[in-house]
Amino acid sequence: MKPLVMIVEDEAPLATMLRYNLExxxxxxxxxxxGEEALTVIAEANPDLVVLDWMLPVMSGIEVCRQLRRKPRTRDLPIIMVTARGEEGDKIRGLNTGADDYITKPFSLPELLARIKALLRRVQPAQAKGELTYEDISMDLTGHRVTRGGRSIHLGPTEFRLLQFLLQHPGCVFSREELLNAVWGPDIYVEPRTVDVHIRRLRKALNAGEEADLIRTVRAAGYALDVNPVGV
Structure with missing residues (x-):
């Protein structure tokens, strides 16, 4: 059965556009x-992923997210927060409340679809067993092992966490600040350029067999795990 995606959005034209493209x-x-209707429908329909607007009537998206994370049944439900609030503080608040991803209006529809696909990939059976894969890269989360094309890859703890995060979001571009928050944590102060150092180490380890470089540098934006060039 195809995944069920729930749209929580009070702007009718946007909701219609999202429904059309998702279908x-x-x-x-x-x-x-x-917000209140969202909690009721989620309890009844049990969606696989929620695209959740921040600014909603009756109950805000932030409060919806907070309540979903309190319930065992929806604690791990993938949530993408969609909002016109683009300030870094708002993004951090949304992620800290429990959103898995955050996208700012106006957004690129292909980017949103890519993020939906990436989040749904987390709940696939292979990942439930502790395995992440992309192209010829495989990460065994249970055994803490990484291989590429069958070749064993030796990574330090930070490079392992960095690759894990990128494998969970293939095709998505993340800034240095977003990677710092996801890999090092929001309460740890590290210079943004530290990300560049660990990206270089990760590239060196992954490409030691002269394979194609799957980590793309997107000028003035950040990094992505992507088989196709997304920047120069």
């Missing part, structure tokens, strides 16, 4: 127009 991609779709 075109093969997803099943359900909707809610305010």
């Amino acid at each position: 075109k991609e093969g997803y099943r779709v359900c909707e809610a127009v305010d």
Whole structure:
């Protein structure tokens, strides 16, 4: 059965556009127009992922997210927060509340679809068993091992966490600050350029067999794990 994606959005034209494109991609779709309705529909429909607007009538998206994370049944439900609030502090607040990802309006539809696909990949059976894969890279989370094309890759703890995060979000571009927050943690102060150092180490380890470089540097944006060039 195709994944069920829930849209929680009070702007009717945007909700209609999202439904059309998600159904075109093969997803099943359900909707809610305010926070209280969202909690009711989620309890009844049990969606695989929620695209959640921050600014909603009756109950905000932040409060919806907070309540979902308190319930065992929805504690691990993938949530993408969608909002017009683009300040870094707002993004951090949304992620700290429990959102798995955050995208700012106006957004690129292909980017949103890529993020949805990446988050849904987390709950696939292979990942439930502790395995992440992308192209010829495989990460065994249980055994703490990484291979590429069958070749064993030796990584330090930070490079391992960095690769794990990128494997969980293939095709998505992350700034240095976003990587610092995800890999090092929001309460740890590290210079943003430290990310560059660990990216170089990760590249060196992954490409020791002269394979294609799957870590793309996107000028003025950040880094992505992507088989196709996304920047220069």
